[in-house]
Amino acid sequence: MVTKLRSISYTFTLKAAAFLSIAIALTAAIILLQYLDVTDYGLETVLTEHYTESLSFLEGDARSAINEVSNAIVGIDETLGEGYYYYFTDGADVSTNLASRDVAFFSRYKGELFTLKDSRWRYSTNENYPYYQIFLDANVEGYIAFTPEHLENAQKNWDLQRSKTVPIAWALAGISLGTLLLLIYLTVTVGRTHKNSPLNLSAIDKIPSDLFLVLYMICGMFWVLGMNNFYSYRAFLLTQVSLSMIAVGTITFIFLVVSGFVYLSYVRRIKAKTLLTGSIVFKFFYSIIDFFKSIFDGRAFKSNQLTQQLFKRQMAFIVLSFMLVLMTFILFWVPPLFILPPLVEMFIIYWFVKGNRKTYEAINRGFSDSLEEQMKAERMKIQLVTNVSHDL
Secondary structure: OHHHHHHHHOOHHHHHHHHHHHHHHHHHHHHHHHHHHHHOOOOHHHHOOOHHHOHHHHHHHHHHHHHHHHHHHOOOOOOOOOOEEEEEEOOOOEEEOOOOOOOHHHHHOOOOEEEEEOOEEEEOOEEEEEEEOOOOOOOOEEEEEEOHHHHHHHHHHHHHHHHHHHHHHHHHHHHHHHHHHHHHHHHHHOOOOOOOOOOOOOHHHHOOHHHHHHHHHHHHHHHHHHHHHHOOOOOOOHHHHHHHHHHHHHHHHHHHHHHHHHHHHHHHHHHHOOOOOOOHHHHHHHHHHHHHHHHHHOOOOOOOOHHHHHHHHHHHHHHHHHHHHHHHHHHHHOOOOOOHHHHHHHHHHHHHHHHHHHHHHHHHHHHHHHHHHHHHHHHHHHHHHHHHHHHO
16 A cells, blocks of 8 residues: 555656646745735734734834924924824923823823933833934923824724735745645655656756756746736726736746746756756866866877877976966966966876876886786797707
8 A cells, every 4th residue: 555655656647736736826825925015915914913013003103193293393384183192392382282281191191102302202112112303402302192093993904904914824824835845745756757766857857957047047037027017006906906916827827837847857957966967067167177187197198109198298287387377477466366276286286196107107017018028038938948958
């Protein structure tokens, strides 16, 4: 039973279903994010339950009220008191929308309160939120308190947004987890029909990996351009928003399918250990390195005698060393690059010494073989003379 399940897990049908599921799920995630952007629902509503504890409150209602009151303090006409009580005084004149005009109201207030002292607005429940107004005099005292009715309406709107965004957040989390699991499954099973089968490479795996990456980047550029044109349509009619989502979903699905093919191709290349060796850049630099290496390992001069190989190798070493020294002086004013010629020289010295050692060993072996042949010939002569003398 276990063996049968393992064989089923490697079937093309199951892998194709996983592949399409990933593309569809990620497309749905992009559309959900676009929906949040179009409806202007902030992701902060997912993390923060109470409106007054949110950054949206501090940067929205609070910042707007503080700016209005601060402008009024310096004499700029503003419409004050929409959703909040205010009070400010320079010690002589008082301006407020309180009927009692009693500053003690703010000391008894239990709601969201902002206090101005020493040109700095402070939030009663968050001391880490100082808001400076450098153009205000330090002797000005001020208060801003949001009305319960305003905060109640704001919280209702906040809860309404949370009723939309929290399910979407859970959906995005589920999509992320499911996509990760399916991606791991495809990574393990791609290129094989069962666990111990040989790796099967497809036709696209023969395309050089760097060229393949360039083609994919071009495809990605078209996707970015398409998203830039269709993603945000919040100022248009509902029908246009729907068409925008359809367009975004279509181009995203196509791009994700292409991305999937590229990813699986690179996984197969990694498994086959051809990711680097199959690239044009690698082959280009490898051919250059192999050419210089062939000069020192004897392949470039294999038709010459060993002594001629030594001479030509030494000449090549001298010429290349001179060129590298010259390049070092030229690149001396470019600190990141002037270290490269000495590093290359180290490899050349290594190849030169290694090549000379092989050649000297071959020469010594030739001398030994020649001497052995001479000794063998001398022994044969002595044996022949001995045999002739014995016969006589």
